[in-house]
Amino acid sequence: MSIPNSIPAAFDLQLAYQHQRRKTFGYAQRRDVLRRLSAEIRAREPQIIAALQADFGKPASETILSEILVVQQDIKHTLRHLRRWMRPRRVVPTLIGFGTSARVEYQARGQCLIIAPWNYPFNLAFGPLVSCIAAGNSAIVKPSEMTPATSALIGEIVAAVFPPELVTVIEGGIPESTELLALPFDHIFFTGSPAVGQIVMAAAAKTLASVTLELGGKSPTIIGPDADIKQAAKWVAFGKFSNGGQTCIAPDHLYVHETRRAEFITELGARIASAYADGPTSPHLARMVNAAHADRVWGLVQDARAKGAALDVDGMRAGDAIGPTVLGGITPDMDIDGAEIFGPVLPIMGYSDIDTVIAQITARPKPLALYIFAQDKALVRRVLDQTSSGGVGVNLTMAQYSHNNLPFGGVNNSGIGNAHGMYGFRAFSHERAVLRNRFSLIPLIFPPYTGRVRRLIGVVRRVLG
Ligand code: NAD
Numbered sequence: 001m002s003i004p005n006s007i008p009a010a011f012d013l014q015l016a017y018q019h020q021r022r023k024t025f026g027y028a029q030r031r032d033v034l035r036r037l038s039a040e041i042r043a044r045e046p047q048i049i050a051a052l053q054a055d056f057g058k059p060a061s062e063t064i065l066s067e068i069l070v071v072q073q074d075i076k077h078t079l080r081h082l083r084r085w086m087r088p089r090r091v092v093p094t095l096i097g098f099g100t101s102a103r104v105e106y107q108a109r110g111q112c113l114i115i116a117p118w119n120y121p122f123n124l125a126f127g128p129l130v131s132c133i134a135a136g137n138s139a140i141v142k143p144s145e146m147t148p149a150t151s152a153l154i155g156e157i158v159a160a161v162f163p164p165e166l167v168t169v170i171e172g173g174i175p176e177s178t179e180l181l182a183l184p185f186d187h188i189f190f191t192g193s194p195a196v197g198q199i200v201m202a203a204a205a206k207t208l209a210s211v212t213l214e215l216g217g218k219s220p221t222i223i224g225p226d227a228d229i230k231q232a233a234k235w236v237a238f239g240k241f242s243n244g245g246q247t248c249i250a251p252d253h254l255y256v257h258e259t260r261r262a263e264f265i266t267e268l269g270a271r272i273a274s275a276y277a278d279g280p281t282s283p284h285l286a287r288m289v290n291a292a293h294a295d296r297v298w299g300l301v302q303d304a305r306a307k308g309a310a311l312d313v314d315g316m317r318a319g320d321a322i323g324p325t326v327l328g329g330i331t332p333d334m335d336i337d338g339a340e341i342f343g344p345v346l347p348i349m350g351y352s353d354i355d356t357v358i359a360q361i362t363a364r365p366k367p368l369a370l371y372i373f374a375q376d377k378a379l380v381r382r383v384l385d386q387t388s389s390g391g392v393g394v395n396l397t398m399a400q401y402s403h404n405n406l407p408f409g410g411v412n413n414s415g416i417g418n419a420h421g422m423y424g425f426r427a428f429s430h431e432r433a434v435l436r437n438r439f440s441l442i443p444l445i446f447p448p449y450t451g452r453v454r455r456l457i458g459v460v461r462r463v464l465g
Pocket of ligand 1: 115116117118119120124142143144145172173174177178191192193194196197199213214215216217247248249340342368410414415
């Protein structure tokens with residue numbers, strides 16, 4: 001079948017296929033197509049690395065780790081567990097359900113739309129697609145216009161693996177996205193900014209499509225008074241500067257206990273010097289995705305400097321590349337204190353009372369990630385109990401993303417719903433309640449409400465409390 005040449009045609013083709021999909025797209029077919037996707041990705045690894053290099057200078061090692069390997073692991077994990085995930089789940093009988101059998105069946109939602117961002121353009125298009133296919137759906141995938149080389153390659157890979165009635169890629173930006181969002185999809189899986197998340201949810205409200213929103217925000221990091229500073233500096237540098245800082249779960253800003261502040265900044269500086277010796281031109285550092293984004297991030301640094309921030313590590317700029325930068329003396333009037341930074345710039349604030357840090361975190365929208373470095377279990381517990389975030393990393397950063405058995409998602413401003421592994425499968429599944437009658441006693445209390453029936457209702461009331 002040829003690839004449809006318009007958005008309505010792509011949608012209609014998948015719509016016409018829904019009946020067939022329900023009948024034929026079972027466990028074996030899903031496994032088969034996921035295996036073919038894995039093989040296609042393996043065969044095209046050099047192209048994937050080249051595309052991300054072209055789009056924003058992503059180092060090959062980072063592409064292998066955070067784009068290719070993550071998706072391959074997702075596929076492998078899904079293939080290993082899919083049969084179990086698909087299996088209907090028996091639920092514990094209840095008194096009212098006496099004489100019935102109850103189970104939850106996982107049914108494909110149907111026609112899905114996946115909108116991906118540019119920052120991990122490969123991973124965040126194929127990751128959701130793996131879950132979508134595992135759950136038995138069809139999908140239209142809209143990658144980001146900001147990473148054109150990767151988006152084109154995503155289109156090629158999808159066309160090589162999937163028939164268009166099952167999966168199609170629509171490339172483009174806001175106009176294409178808007179046109180897609182007006183169509184009556186059954187489920188929309190969106191990854192991107194909270195601002196566009198609101199647009200997506202408003203569009204979904206029109207057709208009452210269910211949504212999974214994987215959004216962003218300002219993820220805080222806390223360094224406690226007893227933290228292992230060397231380890232903390234290593235993890236923070238990894239989390240903050242991987243992908244050029246353009247990571248939804250990157251530490252956005254950092255609170256360090258005053259007693260350890262100088263030591264932490266020294267360690268972080270040493271870490272930056274050894275990992276990214278060439279500053280903005282380091283081959284180990286991705287550049288900003290485009291000039292506008294580089295201007296925005298650099299503008300945050302300039303604004304903070306003009307308002308009195310200290311430049312603890314001067315990252316410098318070379319074209320669209322910005323070197324790892326560390327700022328101190330941050331005040332609330334600085335732009336960097338308000339926006340998601342999404343670049344290799346880390347503002348560091350000192351604190352002496354954890355309650356003030358908790359108060360500052362809870363005063364902001366709930367972040368996607370929160371990191372705490374501390375040995376004191378009571379301190380960690382206190383931060384866990386008194387804050388909210390999509391996920392938490394204790395004495396590490398980022399790795400919570402790649403744990404296949406953990407849900408990945410935000411809360412309110414940082415997202416709605418979860419992705420990854422079984423959670424991704426469920427995001428793309430309708431949990432359908434199925435109750436079968438075997439010898440239910442409920443008909444005994446059907447009308448007419450004679451004296452005998454009323455007495456029985458009285459008994460039922462007493463038994464059920
Ligand atoms: P974005 O919201 O600007 O764009 C995401 C997608 O939405 C793109 O495909 C884009 O074409 C489309 N889009 C943009 N404006 C639109 C509009 N007005 N109407 C309809 N569609 C529109 O996000 P981005 O800049 O690509 O990515 C960065 C953001 O994504 C950050 O906030 C980051 O934290 C977040 N993010 C979240 C996750 C996660 O898993 N939670 C992962 C990566 C990025």
